[in-house]
Amino acid sequence: MLDINELFKEEYSVLEEARLAAADATLPADACREKLWSVAKHYQRLIRESYRVISRSDRAERELNRMNEQLQKLAAQLEYEATHDPLTAVFNRSAIINHINKSLTQANVALILLDIDHFKRINDEYGHPTGDRVICALVSRIRRALPESASIGRVGGEEFTILLPEARIEDAMIIASYIHSSLNASPLDVLPQQLVTASFGVSLGMKNSDFENLYSAADAALYTAKKRGRNQVALHEDFFRQAPPVQANIALVR
Numbered sequence: 112m113l114d115i116n117e118l119f120k121e122e123y124s125v126l127e128e129a130r131l132a133a134a135d136a137t138l139p140a141d142a143c144r145e146k147l148w149s150v151a152k153h154y155q156r157l158i159r160e161s162y163r164v165i166s167r168s169d170r171a172e173r174e175l176n177r178m179n180e181q182l183q184k185l186a187a188q189l190e191y192e193a194t195h196d197p198l199t200a201v202f203n204r205s206a207i208i209n210h211i212n213k214s215l216t217q218a219n220v221a222l223i224l225l226d227i228d229h230f231k232r233i234n235d236e237y238g239h240p241t242g243d244r245v246i247c248a249l250v251s252r253i254r255r256a257l258p259e260s261a262s263i264g265r266v267g268g269e270e271f272t273i274l275l276p277e278a279r280i281e282d283a284m285i286i287a288s289y290i291h292s293s294l295n296a297s298p299l300d301v302l303p304q305q306l307v308t309a310s311f312g313v314s315l316g317m318k319n320s321d322f323e324n325l326y327s328a329a330d331a332a333l334y335t336a337k338k339r340g341r342n343q344v345a346l347h348e349d350f351f352r353q354a355p356p357v358q359a360n361i362a363l364v365r
Contacts, residue, residue, distance in 0.1 A: 126150065196265040198243055199250045207264020207272055211322045214276045221283035223273035224312040224329035225253075225290070228341045230269040237302070244301040249309070252299070256290045272326070280315045280346070287311045287344045295342070310336040311344040 194206035202210060214220045227249065234242040246269065253263060253273070262274040275283050291311060299307050312333030316325035328347045336345035
């Protein structure tokens with residue numbers, strides 16, 4: 112523990128001499144002035160040292176604050192990198208699964224599962240860098256079609272999930288159909304020479320169910336969409352009566 116008396120031992124000694132001198136009525140004025148001057152010099156030194164210590168303390172505090180900010184930024188960056196796909200900046204597989212399971216503890220959720228049609232051909236014909244740009248452009252177009260409450264996750268190379276919390280199956284069908292129409296309306300800017308389309312599977316998860324059941328139903332619908340020619344939206348038959356097809360190329364999973 113820091114001993115204040117030891118730290119300021121010299122100053123205490125000078126102050127004691129000055130106190131004794133002040134109490135000694137017989138002490139000559141010159142001697143009193145000498146003691147007073149000694150006190151003044153030590154006081155000036157004490158002020159300088161105190162300022163130096165305080166300055167060091169301030170610098171140390173600023174440095175600690177700076178390091179703390181850097182650590183917080185690094186922690187946030189690591190958290191982001193652990194939960195997001197590095198190419199598209201959407202949730203990665205583990206993060207979107209956790210997000211879906213958490214949402215299912217609170218309410219029903221709708222899930223759209225989509226897979227880019229013939230993506231391997233794009234990679235083979237134009238190269239993987241172009242394929243990556245296609246994925247990013249497609250995600251950007253999807254984002255524009257989604258409400259703020261929706262979340263996108265990349266669960267495979269060209270497979271994505273769209274989580275719609277507290278949504279009805281009708282809402283999910285409308286959104287999936289809108290994205291489908293958007294992709295068919297015009298080519299992506301990064302590949303203007305051809306349309307990039309996708310197949311969609313739509314399902315609804317009831318509160319307190321889990322990701323596996325919800326994903327399995329959406330995946331079954333997606334399989335049907337692919338089997339029937341791709342570039343269409345499919346809905347599991349459990350929900351068909353709740354959400355009749357909103358366009359001609361919506362398939363029913365049986």
